[in-house]
Amino acid sequence: MGVFSDESVLSPEFLPEDLPGRDAELHAIADALRPALTGRRPVPLFIYGKTGTGKTSSVKNVIREFKEHADAVMLYVNCWQNYTRQSVLSELSTALGEPLPRRGLASDEIFSRIIEAVRQKHAVPILVLDEADRLFVGGEERILYDLTRATENYGVSFGIVCISNDFAAFSRLDDRIRSAFLGGKIEFKPYTPIELREILQQRARKAFQHNACPAEVIGMCAAHASKKGGDARVAIEALWLAGRNAEKRDASSITANDVKIALKSEHVEQAQGVSEGEAKVIVALKAAGGSLTSGELYKHFSGASARSVRNYVQSLEAKRMITIKEIALKQGRSRVIELR
Ligand SMILES: Nc1ncnc2c1ncn2[C@@H]1O[C@H](COP(=O)(O)OP(=O)(O)OP(=O)(O)O)[C@@H](O)[C@H]1O
Ligand SMILES: [Mg+2]
Structure with a gap:
């Protein structure tokens, strides 16, 4: 059972063949x-x-x-x-x-x-x-x-x-x-609600079993992402988490309530704010008094790839929550990450 037929379609690495609205x-x-x-x-x-x-x-x-x-x-x-x-x-x-x-x-x-x-x-x-x-x-x-x-x-x-x-x-x-x-x-430009819905529909067809993802679910995720600035990544993440919630219930289709729980969960709540990984970066920075070199920061992430840590930092920078400064060391350069 389960709702997914190919969950990887909702992963950040997936590159769709068509890009509705573009x-x-x-x-x-x-x-x-x-x-x-x-x-x-x-x-x-x-x-x-x-x-x-x-x-x-x-x-x-x-x-x-x-x-x-x-x-x-x-x-x-x-x-x-x-x-x-x-x-x-x-x-x-x-x-x-x-x-x-x-x-x-x-x-x-x-x-x-x-x-x-x-x-x-x-x-x-x-x-x-x-x-x-x-x-x-x-x-x-x-x-x-x-x-x-x-x-x-x-x-x-x-x-x-x-x-x-x-x-x-x-x-x-x-x-x-x-x-x-x-x-x-x-x-x-940011996506309109209609474009977000099309993007999600296209993904849902590939990601979910037949009839597992009703239109109402797509509409809710699209509306949410629209409120958060027309960001397709937010829309897709919300849909993925809603699918996960349906799986946890062992259900064969996603309900409005699965979406509601997904939107309430910290993960998406903060998609406008921060994801889990990004939150960890913030916690580490706070604990260190507001700034860390990239090398020091990596130590807080044993198990995670350097690439994903960089992604968190990059994303936080784009959200203007941290700044990154280049500093010259005796050998080479390093980056210092600071909370804004
Ligand atoms: N028109 C679209 N159709 C389908 N999926 C889309 C579309 N636009 C974006 N996406 C999906 O949304 C996510 C974010 O898209 P992408 O990485 O291209 O955005 P970006 O503008 O480069 O963002 P950033 O500035 O954060 O790098 C990806 O998972 C991508 O597949
Ligand atoms: Mg990009």
Whole structure:
């Protein structure tokens, strides 16, 4: 029994084939990037909008479709993981089939190798920089200048897509960088209740057994997410938790009460506030007097992957509940996380 037929459809990693409500944005992204497939220069894109509005999924969907038809180099980088010009360039170099020597190279040297590789391939690689504002925090935005000016400076082109939920950070960038994105800004608006309902309907068809998820349940989750800012992630999480509640009762379909309990549970209650993992970060910070280095913070999370801890921190930063500062240490740099 149970209500789920494929619970993974409701997991954060799931990338749906269709994205209801995002036709215009998907077309705009594809149109801007398509020239890359025939060796021409794409329009640099800056994609922005609130959390859970489908930015990452939309870009990934376009890239996935392009990959089916062309074998151009397309690289997705999360700048939370690669937050320096050097590390992004290293990733790009590797994606171009130019792995770097162990001893390491200076950024400018890596960049020269990239230019040379692209020239030889006569290709136009596409680079997606998700959470691009992480680069700006550390003053690493020069890579945007390098890549958007490569056509005039070196005669080779790149497709560049920056994704961010911090438009203000973009506005503060140097004119010479911002001007490259003038023709390619795409805003992702919060989803309307009707769009949220469509998104949930599509997921529910795949995630639940036939007749296990009545329309009323979808409507409640959509209404909730709409109140919380039109965030699809909140909507999907609410639906997933409601499904879990029905399973706990050993029922064959979800009821309005399962949703009510889900929305009351701490987890979703705080989706506008914080998830469980994020709450743990806050508790650790409070216990430490308000600030911790990232290394110290990881120690509070034995068992969790560094990646998920980073995700919590990132999400709290997006919600403006903490700040992250880069500090120079004797060797390398570290990040200090502080409660706001
Ligand atoms: N139009 C849509 N159709 C179906 N699912 C969607 C749609 N938009 C978003 N989602 C789902 O909602 C969740 C959040 O979407 P996504 O990660 O793309 O948002 P985002 O704008 O990149 O958010 P953030 O700014 O927090 O990174 C994902 O699970 C995604 O699959
Ligand atoms: Mg995203």
